[in-house]
Amino acid sequence: MSPLARRSIYRTSMFVLSVVLVGVLWELYKLIGPEDGGKLFGAAVLPRSNDTAMPHIWSMLSRYGRPEVRGSDRQIWSVVLAGAWFSFRLSVAGFAIGATIGVGLSVLMARFKMVERGLLPYLVVSQTVPLIALAPLIVSWGGKVNIFGFTWPKWLSAAVLGAFLAFFPIAVGTLRGLASAPSASLELMSSYAASWKQTLFKLRFPAAIPFMVPAFKLGASGAVVGVVVAEISTGLKGGIGRLIIEYAREATGDPAKVFTAVFGAAALGLAMAGFVAISDVLLMRNRPKETTT
Amino acid sequence: MTTSTRIQRVAPPMVFGVVFVALWESAVRGFDLKPYFLAAPSKIAEQFVKNASRILEAASVSGTNALVGLIVGTIFGIAMSFILSRFGFLNQLITPLAIALNAIPIFVLVAVLNNMYSITSEIPRRFMVTLVVYFIVLVNVAKGLTQVRSTHVEIMRSYAASEIEILRKVRVPNAVPYLFTALKIAAPASVITAFVSEYFGGAQNGLGSRITSNIANSKNAAAWAYVLGACLLGLIFYIISIVLENVASRGGVADNTNNNNKNK
Amino acid sequence: MSAVNVQGASKIFNQGTPKQVDALVDVNLTVEPGEFVSLIGPSGCGKSTLLRLIANLLEPTTGEITVNSKTASQSRLDQDYGMAFQQAGLFDWRTVAKNIELPLELKGWDKAKRAARATEMLELVKLPEFADMYPWQLSGGMQQRIAIARALAAHPPLLLMDEPFGALDEMTREYMQGELLRICSETHTTVVFVTHSIPEAVYLSNRVVVMSPRPGRITEVINVSLGSNRTEDTRGADEFFKGITAVREALRGTHADHANAGAVRGVEDR
């Protein structure tokens, strides 16, 4: 077995172990935790352990095997799976758009100090504009925008909102990474009269990778959150976000149901993060490793 | 700082802002966009002035939530990245969970947390901000703690430095720029998380509930006035993180990056 | 037309701050095409700084620098020179061969030609079997040889080399000196060369420029009349030993200065 395969098997089993551990902790808390929450130093810090707030693991799991609604022949697991797959594709699209924009902006900002000074505060501000204020605008592009025969499909609005959350960490992290190239290396490139673009691709980007990897990780989960929220907010059907809100309405009578969709969203995020992690391993495999005994 | 460099620093964002607002205003006027769709900046400014005291009040509620979450999340994020960089075992155990947790959109988690705690308390919201900030800090700082030059680690090991000492003297200084990158991302994220957490329940005293209720009432200009409040809050957090960065890296690191930038 | 012309150049770091360092003061230097000029002087006297000024990696505080009758910046843009830095400065993420190919890529050479040249250069520095390894897997001296190969790869008309052979053992060093001389005379390359080794400076150079430390200035220029065809036998020639003695004398003078002279001006003035 190759060391890589061995490591991935190890990692996977560690993950499974950690999930099991969380499950055990959850049930343990249900066993000893106060039904109606507890206070510590006057603040409610202990969560409630009753079945509405914290359903049993097995009731959540068994919910996957039961039909979504009575009389329906689709079991929840297939609905959640389909939803997650739908949202996954949107997230990938959103991530791709966000990464393109984020990296593009960071390059622009690294190139022109003026742009960095002028733009960065507004990028920050853009992240504090709630989707609810933007949703009407972006949703109204659906069906309206028509450039060169390209009509704006509704799902694209959701992907754009995913991109909206993804681009910012990517832009900031990449910007920092691009500036992190050692001055000696910059001097070398300068001695070759390398154009800015050449320096960018041959030096700054490779040097930026340690900064870009965490940025892309954040961007990936940002894209997922953005897409799921957009599904909730703009009424796009078919994805995990829509399922979550629809199941959330039934949390009173069927508390386990919403958790099935929540786990679907978590799996979605993990899949996205997995992509980034794989690219991390690939990109960093030839870098000097720390010596450890 | 001389006046001219100060102008250089302040002018670009000013110019950009003025141009942006002017475009917006003329778009609203030129295309006769109705207020229910998009409010004009002038109307927003008017509402902002009119509701200034309410905005301040709401911003202080959301801002406190954001601040508490930002501080707690940063502390936990740093602490956890230390633990993870020290114990690879825990790292593999916890990182995927942290990623999974963070990929769950806040709406849902707030809903779950609201049920686990009392919907009338601020704890679920602060918890939420903490979680978001925690993750941002964690992934960045963890990378900063591990991406150290191997020569440096070797030198420390030749001093028989304990892992703790290597952490303090090599990993931490190396992670400082990563931490501030994280804070720059986390500052606006904490603000938006704080008031987005208000959308689906809880006391109606923060920016989030004001924004939703005004939008629902088709009072778009007022809603955007609160959004403006949120933006300013985020900007203040961001500026604080930059100031902290400058203070923290008075010494070599900052100078070094300046030095880098000087070379073409 | 001179290959390098430095007129009244000076370089002051951190000007106006308490940490001001007068690295170079009023330096004048002319290097003719095809000439081999060495810079020698105590540590911190400004040799690297002068090389950086010629390479247009630093702007002089005062004075003017022309390379091939063009401004220093123009000749940098025209890629008139190859440079080997004091620190090898290889890119960790590129294999050894790819590191050597870097300047060729930037000149737009095609892939096959680049690969051929890289192989040729690896032969030259006697490391052909390390082509596919990464810099951090090499010893210090091997890294330095790769950096030299990289500087030579494009056969630039002007070579600026900052202690390129510092980490090499004597045998390898002498071999590399011979190769450098051969290449330079074949391609009529001009070289400005920083070294701490007096024999090396004398063996290689037409002229040895001796510098004094802070504020760095040129104290003496010693002509070496060993002719253009230098072999291993040259190392036994009278003229060779005479050169060595002359340089050593000149250096001793600067060192005496050194012992007395205050170093960082700003620090003193506080």
Next chain:
Amino acid sequence: MSAVNVQGASKIFNQGTPKQVDALVDVNLTVEPGEFVSLIGPSGCGKSTLLRLIANLLEPTTGEITVNSKTASQSRLDQDYGMAFQQAGLFDWRTVAKNIELPLELKGWDKAKRAARATEMLELVKLPEFADMYPWQLSGGMQQRIAIARALAAHPPLLLMDEPFGALDEMTREYMQGELLRICSETHTTVVFVTHSIPEAVYLSNRVVVMSPRPGRITEVINVSLGSNRTEDTRGADEFFKGITAVREALRGTHADHANAGAVRGVEDR
């Protein structure tokens, strides 16, 4: 009790992969307390690797290493040695003085004592006025001197030095050699020293260990009988020139090998 004892040590990098490198093969070396031993050999022959093995920064593939009759790892933990690396490896975010203080901090010295020692060390390397500057503001040679100051700061009983004087000019180098000898004899320090300079090796050492390249092994050990009190005059002594010739001969032998020997075993075997 020997200060360093290497028994049948070998080191193979990337074992089992096509890029396997046999860096060291069957090395045996004993260094007595207070002894000064130099390692010399062609670039890439495994000198740095051997030093790293002694310092317990690498684990040998086979063989055993003891330092002060303890395992290498124990003596690292006891901070029995000070090390100067081939790359200066200063910390960019620390001032020069703070860089020197680093090992002292780790030994738990108090602030005043650390500052005093740092000042003393800066005097030793003749850079007192640079205490508050940052490493990247220094020249290459100055950085190297700071790294030496750092290695000496704690007065360790064993010094491991990897080409510490490589970037220094001759005058400074001779001064530093003298200082090193003085310190070592005063404090009865054991030294393992890597260098490419034959005179340096002979001038400093009780024994010179000559190594051959890939796979690196010890080919000869030359005793230098210059006595314990070496001065500038020693450089004119007959015994000195005899030592130089002996080492040179030994090295030439290894180089002949070098020219023939295949280098990277894995590459060959493919």
Next chain:
Amino acid sequence: GSDDAATDTTAAAAAECAELTPVKLQLQWFTQAQFAGYYAAQDQGFYEAMCLDVTILEGAVDIAPHVVLANGESDFAISWVSKALAGREGGANIVDIAQIFQRSGTLQVSFKDKNITTAADFKGKNIGNWGYGNEFEIFAALTKAGLDPAKDVTLVQQQFDMAGLLAGDIDAAEAMTYNEYAQVLEAVNPDTGALYTAEDFNVVSYEDEGVGMLQDAIWADGSRLSDPAYVDTATKFVAASIQGWAFCRDNTQACTDIVVAKGSKLGASHQLWQMNEVNKLIWPASMGAGMIDSAAWDRTVALSLEAKNLEGGTVLTAAPDAEAHTNDIVTAALALLADMGVDTTGSAFAPITVTLLEGGN
């Protein structure tokens, strides 16, 4: 029997249509029995019979139907009156052309032991509401009871579920008769192990408190009402929609099935309850379904002008002009339906009894 008849007429009518007019309808929330009439009209071919090809757009959290309508992305929209009028004040030119729900279905539900039986009892309590413009009746009731929403009560935004009420965080929670009220009755009482019953709760009905505001209405684009073709489409659309509602009145179970088939994720027993409760809000309609009762309209407008919210503002700052609503279209539509023999008053309507199951399934 009626099923087959409807299908027959549809087929016949469709044959007469040269082509179908495309129509988009924007709902204000997800697919559920609240909108059963439209789905039934679609499913039963009533729209097609009127030569309409109707696409129903679901709502979402941040979708304001009047914005979608005013933007021209839909032809008609379903929205509560006060919310839509606020949009009209914000520049959206929209007109109420048929008032489907004649009564308000909003309740404030509390556990018996809290002793909240009228709005006056809200004082000092945690009062739940949904925000998003669904809270106006609470403000109206508070104003009427002389309470200041900013000081005398603690307003708490509820989630989509009723967990806050059941957990005791919220003293009185906002609930629609057809939805959230059912949710609490579908939940298990941990003390008894059986479902909660109506006896466990006190209910304040805003309709009964005299502060009921008009809810689901069909809104049209005011700027297009001068176009006779649009008016014609609107008339047919309203007629077919009312026909759908009449169908649901008479076929509660069948309509529930249609909604479930359209992809509602709510449980079947819950959906049936909802259908039944919605019917109660529409039927009987003494003036004919969809007619805008001017008394109710005026009351809605008056409350919108008076009721102070948290910020001290009111829903509307000025009374809407007369163009904000019209009975012309619904009158024409009712005439059309009368010709077809559809009962549009439902005077004989009697609700069925629905048994809720755990979780609404």
